Amino acid sequence: MTAEVLENNEKPRGTSAFIFNQTAPGPTQPWSWAERMLTSTPTYWLVTTSPDGRPHSRPLWGIWQRNTFWFSSQNRCGEFLKVNPRASVNVQTGEDVVMIEGSCSRVLGDDINVLAEGVGAKYDWELTVREDRVHTRFGQSAPVFRLNPERIYGWTGIAGWETATRWDFTRS
Template sequence: MSASGAVTGPEPAADRPHMPGYGIRDADEGGGLLPWSWAVERLRAARNFWLCTVRPDGRPHAMPVWGAWSGEALMFSSSVPSRKMVNLRANPQVVVTTEEAENPVVIEGRAEIVTEPGALQRFIDLVNAKYATGYRVDFLDPVVNATVAVRPQRAFGLRQGDFTGSPTRWSFGT
């Protein structure tokens, strides 16, 4: 991870998503494709995120969560027996979105439980700085509170002020 919080390595591939009926312009028209750094700024700044999981019976489940962008993944924690964690154990494919609908970032990825002590400490440091909390790393005891990382496989973003000329889809090759 770089100091800016960007994904290390090559930038994700960007293209225009298929959005029939919305008058979306070609990738080189309007504002053009958004850089990944635009999405990272919003992931870092968002206070709340919407997490969308699938229940074992196939019904959708959406819940708000606090989260922090680690530079490689959107991370959050949740009580081990919570509905979202039950869902993630059955199906780790998730969607996470920023709360702002006018300039959204939507991540599709696979949720992974994090237990490595250094990663837990990094997450606690990010949460404490972002939310002005004073949690200690023992708050993330994996028996009680699962820590989850969602690394993007695909992401989507657009600027409300350039609705037809900014929609961008990023692919991470995973």
């Protein structure tokens, strides 16, 4: 799966999303708009589910690269993802929103460098990689995950629901 994700640079085509019990009339947003939000947003909200079904939401840093969301967490969400890998990541800039839905997988080996290098460039925060984890200079360490999108939604402005767009991702 790793090679497939890393080589998948295909740009998804957006369609009008079904939202508020109807299909948005459009116009749809271009993929470049969603990708710009996913790339530039400083804080993301990760939503997972505990083993007993309770939602768990937390802010975190991450990067959008190669049509995949990369993050690390020493929080309990990592344990939750072992039981149920389904998750969503949400971003908001002003009233513009983008939401990723998909499944998470643990990242091992050299692929961890994608996150370490991306966090260094985006946040000016040094992470080192060893023992299949990222480590901070303060002694914290965490496993690395990626959220492989199945579907992404986005629209401009709360009142601009008619621009609600859905992008579908296929994984082989």
